[in-house]
Amino acid sequence: MSALARDRLKEPDIVLEARNLYSYYGKSVVLQDLNFDLEPGSMLAVLGRNGVGKTTLLRTIMGLTDRTKGDLFFSGEPLGDRRTDERAMMGIGYVPQGREVVPRFTVAENLKMGTFARKDGKRAIPDKVFDLFPILKEFSERRGGDLSGGQQQQLAIGRALAMNPKMLLLDEPTEGIQPNIVQEIEEVIQTLNVEHGLTIVLVEQNIDFARRACDRFLVMDKGQVVVSGRGEDLNDEIANKHLTF
Ligand SMILES: Nc1ncnc2c1ncn2[C@@H]1O[C@H](COP(=O)(O)OP(=O)(O)OP(=O)(O)O)[C@@H](O)[C@H]1O
Numbered sequence: 001m002s003a004l005a006r007d008r009l010k011e012p013d014i015v016l017e018a019r020n021l022y023s024y025y026g027k028s029v030v031l032q033d034l035n036f037d038l039e040p041g042s043m044l045a046v047l048g049r050n051g052v053g054k055t056t057l058l059r060t061i062m063g064l065t066d067r068t069k070g071d072l073f074f075s076g077e078p079l080g081d082r083r084t085d086e087r088a089m090m091g092i093g094y095v096p097q098g099r100e101v102v103p104r105f106t107v108a109e110n111l112k113m114g115t116f117a118r119k120d121g122k123r124a125i126p127d128k129v130f131d132l133f134p135i136l137k138e139f140s141e142r143r144g145g146d147l148s149g150g151q152q153q154q155l156a157i158g159r160a161l162a163m164n165p166k167m168l169l170l171d172e173p174t175e176g177i178q179p180n181i182v183q184e185i186e187e188v189i190q191t192l193n194v195e196h197g198l199t200i201v202l203v204e205q206n207i208d209f210a211r212r213a214c215d216r217f218l219v220m221d222k223g224q225v226v227v228s229g230r231g232e233d234l235n236d237e238i239a240n241k242h243l244t245f
Contacts, residue, residue, distance in 0.1 A: 020070035045210035048220035088117035093165030103145025114162030150181030
């Protein structure tokens, strides 16, 4: 273990830490020299125009890009050579863009898939999932593919919660969802963060929600962080300069 890794193990007060992080698809570099910390129970918004590398950041945290350089620590442990399934077992839950619900599986079967990444071997779907999303209980025998977009998003979040994660990565969870469900999903995200103390990394297009809900934000451009700060400091000037099309 490197000296840097040893130092990080002494600092369990940081859940996620990136130091000089680069990430590649094949030979193309996508993320360049990212540096950030995430405290336990905090929520980080990752913002930026299309194609700047937001999804790639989440995929890098999950070990789903071809190659990385630099350091990434989760609860003080280096993630560098860990496989994706090991990262899930360590407590990183991932809700990808587009949800990736298995359409032929029932709601209950989709949720059960989430439990396979539990360290404690428990296969029961935690009550918390149904408390947060009662519709998933009601529709537990329906096929995932028959649910509406908003219900599929709830299922995808529920599936990630079924593994009892320490940190949740959410990629544009309200994209393409009807407005009445958007508010419901935003409320659940805030509940998970504020009441359940879950650490969250949220890729988000909705600046108002990011400002309201997040402790910190990063704005990315061409694979780099161009502005970062506290959620409440996410102002119109930053939005106009880096986030409007
Ligand atoms: N699997 C891949 N192989 C090669 N290049 C990729 C791959 N996925 C993404 N890229 C490239 O990496 C860059 C960043 O893409 P990424 O999807 O991370 O951006 P994004 O900010 O999440 O965009 P969006 O808001 O559209 O989802 C883009 O130039 C994209 O073309």
